[in-house]
Amino acid sequence: MERTRRSLLAAGATAGVVGVAGCLGGGGGDGNGGELSLDTGSYDCSLSEPTDPNLDYRPTLGDPDADVVVRAFEDFTCGHCATYNLDHFPTIREEYVDPARVRYEHWDFPIPVNERWAVPVASAARGVGIRHDDEAFFEFAKAAYESQGNYSGEALGAAAETAGADPCAVLSDAEFSTYEAATQDDRSEGSSMGVEGTPTIFVNGEPVEGGYAAETVAAAIDAEL
Template sequence: MPPTRRAYLTTLGTAAAVGLAGCAGSSGAGETSHSCELSDRDPVAELPQPTRGDDDATVTVDLFEDFACPGCATFALEDFGQLVDEYAGEDVRFRRFDFLVVNSDWNEPVANAARSVQDALGDGAFFEFADAAYENQSDYSWQLIGDLAEGVDADPCRVLSDADGRTYEGVIQADQTEGESRGVPGTPAAFVDGQLLEGAASYERVSSAIDDAL
């Protein structure tokens, strides 16, 4: 039986404290073909949610995902693109939140890496990196994180430094707290105009709720 979400969050908080106090590269992030000399970057506490669609759109869809969640990979790779193509724009915006529920060594580093890409290159690059990460979910490694960063034209050494040093831990924890306060039961989860949809997020559930809201 997998650990409860509460137990995992306790572990996550402890790991974050250790990561912030430790030396960058201690986990092996510096031992890749990218030959990075990792740096300790200042923590970032605030960063907007990665968004598709206009900020002043009539309908807001909030998505809570975990980079180690297989269901999130399926939703991101099979459903989200279609939803964006059909709805994102002046009427609908999609916002993505990190909500770590899987007991994994990699969801937190990958989430930090994705936020590093977003911070440096914007939301488009974030979603490009996220899709590539989900496509390689079973093969996460420090080498892969650097390769994926390079694949979206991000600096792999900066991204590896941020992933290893948990630079965006405050941002991710803020998302986590937001999800807890909203009663997110698991991932992928979707809210349409603040209303939690029943069941895991899917094209059918989200599109139907958007149609009802428009």
């Protein structure tokens, strides 16, 4: 039986609700401060700095021409972002994104909560999306969030395989923070919109008030629809 919208929202709001609090700044926004010196673990990779990265890529799902645009600003090292992605975003995706009712965009906002990993993981995710597609980006992002707190070359390589991507290319992007400039551009855009912590969700340019639970984000989307 097809689940109703009410059941979808209830399922998405059962775990990890923390109210309006998110991950706040404090670590600075200048990236990881240099190369990561990544241990590739069991992956036999000779890492090399990628050339000519596509800094204009925007991870996007849903209808590109939708009247309602959802922007999610995230830090891959923020625990609240992991909660949003793993416990709440699946509901939003099933109810609004997959049926092409909205355009959904991922934006990076490296606070960073963890200065060592924030930009490298964001770079790895962007590289997956550029070399493959947006679906692969979001698959990698989900797998990365599942290993948050235990980031390593091994974990990122495994996330790459989950998304059907080349682990060595992913590890190179992480090692050299290939897309640091793009993540910092996203952060600057977020700051200009008033973002101070993550995750911050905007619906048609207005921040979602009251937190990031699926029910709260859905109410903001419904108001625009």
